[in-house]
Amino acid sequence: MSKNHQRDVRQRNAMTSPRFAQIATFARLPYERELSDIDLAFVGVPFDDGTTFRSGARMGPSAVREHSRLLRPFNPFMNVAPFDILNVVDWGDVDIIPGFVLETFEKVQNDVALLMQRRTAPLVCGGDHSITLPVLRELAKQHGPVNLIHFDSHLDFWDEYWEGKKYTHGTWLRRVVEEGLVDVVSQAGIRGSQYGVNDMDFAHDHNIDITFIDDFHRDGVDQTMKRILDRFSPERPLYISWDIDVVDPAFAGATGTPEVGGLTSWQAVQVIRRLVGWRVVGMDIVEVSPPYDGPGGQTSLLAANLFYEIISVMARNTAAGLSIF
DSSP, rough: OOOTTOOOOOOOOOTTTTSSSSSGGGGOBBOOOOTTTTTEEEEEEOOOOOOOOOOOOHHHHHHHHTTTTTTTTBBBBTTOOOOHHHEEEEEEOOOTTTTTTHHHHHHHHHHHHHHHHHHOOEEEEEEEEEGHHHHHHHHHHHSSSSEEEEEEEEOOOOOTTTTTTTOOOTTTTHHHHHHTTTEHHHHHHHSSSOSSSTTHHHHTTTOEEEEHHHHHHHHHHHHHHHHHHTTSOOOOOOEEEEEGGGGTHHHHHHHHOOOOOBBBBBHHHHHTTTTTTEEEEEEEEBOOOOSOOOOOHHHHHHHHHHHHHHHHHHHHHHHOOOOOO
């Protein structure tokens, strides 16, 4: 029985059911819409109509599930069996409306609201990065403005695209700030070309801290993450939004807007592990676009493992008394 739970929610036993068998759910956890006594739910949002370059992220949730089959119950590098501490299920996918951004946002909000009502934290798998906006709308109703670390190659706070279009994967962070959904904001891993010299003015005007990829490569993960996390109170709700393109395309090339010079897959895992001790209340991983992946599905595999690492972080935090809610 998981710690302090009435229900016993576990992975399918790989010693009695081969990992390549059965319907693919995240980490072979139960598909479940009854959320009583459930701490975390993996939620797919197969929507990529907010992209501005390469599409395909609508296929991300199913590919991440498929490549999560190998995840095992014990994480030796964090010394935790996360599913002994947290009850985690696969919620399935939001029934998005292809071609309709605002209507899909409503669908996302409705599903996340159901999780919030049951005190179940979301692990959201995109889909493109526009979906973070509706997720944060519902989290802010529960927690108030949350702290945010945004891992990405791109700033994502441009005002609009294409004659006034306000809702794309490149504008969501500006909308989040304008709507007052976040408190302290840090961006990490930023790199790549920009549209102009004034592109970072919004960050300066709104006290958004930017950590460039150079910091990780020059100073290492430990020192860089310490500087980032020192801005945050460990007890305040912290949401993590992770665009897979923060990782170098050599390790995660299946994404809509790849940029050279990013994190390695090892660095990415280490970054997540440094979140132990901060009150993480949810996370999304977005922009995994399987049509561009290699035959081994390395991008989807990495995303699956990053979700596993954040579950391990949240389990460690829960055991130490940091409540998800």
